[in-house]
Amino acid sequence: MNYPIWFLPGTGGGLLIALISIMHVFVSHFAVGGGLYLIYAEKKGLKENSRPILDFTKRHARFFLLVTMVFGSISGVGIWFIIALVNPAATSLLIHNFVFGWAAEWVFFTVEIAAAFVYYYMFGRMDAKTHLLVGWLYFIAAWMSLLLINGIIGVMLTPGNWADSRDFWAGFFNPGFFPSLVFRTFLALTIAACYGFFSASFTADRKVRVAMTRFSAKWALVSLLAAIVSGFWYLSVLPGESYGLVLGKSPTIASLIPFTAGGVLSLLVLMLGAGILRPRLNLKPVACLAMLGALVVMGGFEWTREAARRPYVINQVMFANGILPKDMDRLNQNGYLKNALWVQNREVSGENLVAAGQELFIHQCYACHTVGGRNNDIVRLTGKMSYRALENYIKKIHEVRYFMPPFAGTGQEGRALAAYIAGGLHGKDVQDPVRTAEGKAAGLGLFEDNCSSCHAAEDLNGIFAGVAIEEIIGRLASLNEISDEMQPFTGTREEQELLAAFLKGEEQGEQPEKGTGGKAVFTTHCTMCHGVTDMKRRVANKERQELFSMLGRLEQLQRAMPPFRGTRQEREVLASFLATLGQGGK
C-alpha cells in the first residue's frame, strides 16, 4: 500500500521471482561448494602427481568462473532487482534493517571475485601451496557470503524475537540460522559435486573421467545425506504454522513434494549407480539428468521456503501483499483505499464498484494471484463462486485458508473486490440477491454464505442423498472432524434444517440416490474432499486388500483425513469400488 505495484496480470511477480531466484541459488550454491571441490580436486591431482587431473581441475575452474562470475553474480543482482519490483515494502524493510549485513556480504563478494580470478588465471603459474591458499581464501569468502545472506533471509521464515524488537543481531541469529546454514552448506556441496560430475562427463580422457566421476559422486552422496539430516533439523525449528504448511497443509508445497523427493531419489540412484558403482556410465545425458535432479531439489527447497512463510512475506511481520498486521484494525475501520497510496478510487460507490475492486485486487491479491495466468489464476479459482459467495469468502478468507492474508478494508471494499472478481472477471451478476427466509433461496443463501468458498453446489450433488435430515445436521455440526480446514456450522436450528434440506437436494428438485453399493459409500464418505478423477489417480494400480487396509488407517496416511466411519461391510464395498477405479473402471 506504500509502494506502487508492478501489474503484469497474466505473469505475476511470484513467477518472475521464482524463475530468477531458483536459477540464481542453483549457481550461487555451486559458487560456495565449488570452491571446496576445486581445492580437493587440485589436492588430489597434486597428491597423485597427475597432470590430467590437474588439467581437469583447471578446465573445471574455467567452467566455474564462467557460470558463477557471469550468471551467478548478475542473477544475484537480478534477485535484488526483482524482489524490489515485486515486493518493494519487504525489500525496503530488510535493506534498512540489515544494511550493514548486506554491506559486509558485499565485502566478501569482492574478495570472492578477486580470489576466483587469481585462482583461475594463476593456475599452474603459482607455487601449489600458495595457489591452494588462494582457493581456500575463495571458499572462505564465498561461505561467509552464504553465512551472511543466510542470516538475513532466514529472518523471513523464522524471525524469532526480531519480529518485535527489530534488533539486528536478534534477526541475524534467528532460530533458523544454524540449521539453515548447515543445511545450505551441505546442499552447496551436493550441487558442487553435481557440477563436478557434469564436468567429468565432458572429459575425453577415460581414466580421468572415471576418477573424477567417482570423486564427485562420493562428495554428492555424503553431502546429500548430510543435507537430508540437517533438513529435518531445519524443519524442527520452524514456527508451528510454517511447520504445518511444509508437512502438507500448503497445496503449493504438497504439489512440490513428489518432485523434490523425485529429485533426491534420482540423485541418489545416479550418484550410486553411474558414479560409484559404474562410473563409466557417466555420459553427457546421464550427467544432464543429475544436474536436472539437483536443480529440482534446489528449486523444491526454495519454493517450499517461500510457501512456508504464507500468508506472510516476512513471517509474523508483513503479509505477502505488503500489508503490516499491525495496520489491520485501522484499515478495517477507516478503509484500505483511503489509507493506501497509488490508488485512484479513494471511496467505493455504486459507480466505481468494479474499478475500486480492481485496485483492491491489485493491492491485496495480485501478490499471489495472476489474472488468467498459470500461477494461482484467480479466474480459474473463483469460476464457481457467485458474487455473494465471494463476498462472504473474502470476509473470512484467512480463517478458511491459513496461508492467505486477511482482507484489509471495510465491508463495502470487500464487496467491491467481490464485484471485480465476479462481475469484472466473470461477467456474473453483482447485485445482492433478494434474501428470503424460506425454502430453496434460503437454503442456497446459507450454502453460499457458509460453504461456497470451498464447494460448488454441483460438487455436493448426491452426497447427502438418502441421508436423514437429522444426520446431515449432525454432520454439519462436526465438520471440523472431517478436515481441520472446516468449521462446524453454527446457524440456528431453522437454518440448520434449511441448509440440510438444500444439501439433501430436496429443494433442488433432485431424486435422492439410494443404495449401499461402492459408489454410494464413496459418495457419502469421500466426495466431501475427493472427486472421482482425483481418486482414480490416487488409487491407481492398488489392490483391493491394500485399499481395504488403507481405509482402516486414513488418519495415519494424511493428517487432514478423518478415520473412515462406515461399517465393515461398507468398507469392503468401498475398497472394491476403489480397486475398480484404480484399474481404470468407473
Add this chain to the structure above:
Amino acid sequence: MAPLIIPQPDTIPVSWGWFQLLLLVTFPLHLLAMNAMLGGLAIGIVQQLRGGPLQRQLAHRIAIALPLVIAFVVNLGVAPLLFVQVLYGQFLYSSSVLMGVFWILIVPILILAYYGAYLYDFRFTRLGSAGPWVAVFSLFLLVLVGFFLSNNMLLMVTPERFGEYFAHRNGTLLSFGQPGFWPRFLHMLLGALAIGSLFVALLGRFGKAERPKLASHAEKVGMSCFLILTFFNILMGFWYLLSLPEELRRLFMGGNAGATTAFAVALLLMAGALIVTYRKKFWLAFFHAIGLVVVMTFMRSWLRSAYLRDVFTLDQLQVVPQYSPMIFFFVILAIGIVCLGWLMKKTREAYRLEQGNRQRLKN
C-alpha cells in the same frame, strides 16, 4: 496540481551522514570501473577494426582484461546501489516499479553482454573478423544498461511524474523525454569513454619492459582519445548545465557555496587534465581524471538533493540507533582489504617470478 505520491521511508540504524559518506566513497569506484569497461571496449573495437599488429595486440589485451573489469563494475555497483536505497529507497523503489519492464531487462542484457565479453576474450583469435562485431554487440548492450540506469536515476528525482503510474501499471514509464535527460546521459557516456581511454593507456603499461612498443602505442591512443573526448565532453557538460531548471543551475553558480566550490574544482581539474594530457604526463592526467570523477560524484549528489528538497531532505529519515552492525561492517571491510592486498601481493610475486624465469630462458 495532483498531490505527489511519495511512500513513507523506513527507519535507518545510524545517522544518514554515514550512508552518504559510504555512497560517496563507493560510487566513484563503480564509475571508474564502468568507465574502464566502456572506454576500453570502444577503443578495443576501433583498434581491431583499424588493423595492424600493434592495434591488434592492444585490442587483445583489452579483451583479456574486459571480463575482470565487468566483474568489478557489477561488484562495485552493488555497494552504492545498497546505500542509495537506504537513503532514497522510497523514490528509487517507486521509480523502479514505474519502469519495471526495463529495469528487470537490465539483468538478461548484462548477462548477454558479459558472455559476449568472455567470448571476445577466450576466442579472440578464432573469431577473426567477427571479433569486433561480438564486441560491438556487448558494447551496445552495456550502453543500453547505462541508458536504463540513467532513466531511473532521473525518474527517481522527479516524483511529480509518479502520478503517471496509473497509465503505466505494467512498468513501461521512462524518463528520456524529460528535459535534461539527453545531455545528462551523453555527458556521462562521453565522460566514461574519455576516462576509459586513460585506462587503455594504463593497461599498455603492464609489461612495458617486454613490449615497449605496445606500451607506447597504448599510451598514445589512450591520451589522445582522452584529450579529444574530454574537449567534446566540456561542451556536453555546459549543455547539461543549461538544461537544468534555473533554480538547480544556480546552485553551482553561487547559490550554494559547497556546490559552487565543487563545480569550480571540477573545472580546474578538467583544465589541468587537458594540459597535462597535452604534455603527455600520463600519471598526472590519470590522477586528475580520478579527482574529476570524485568531484563530479559530489556534484551529482548535490543535484539529487536539490531535485528533491521540496519533498524530502535526508535529515527527515528517522534513526532507530544501533551502531554495532556498522562497526561489524568496518571490521569486515578491513579484513577484506587485507585479503585483497594479500591476493595482489601473491599474484605480483608469482608474475615477477614467471617473468624472471622467462628472461633467464631467453638469456
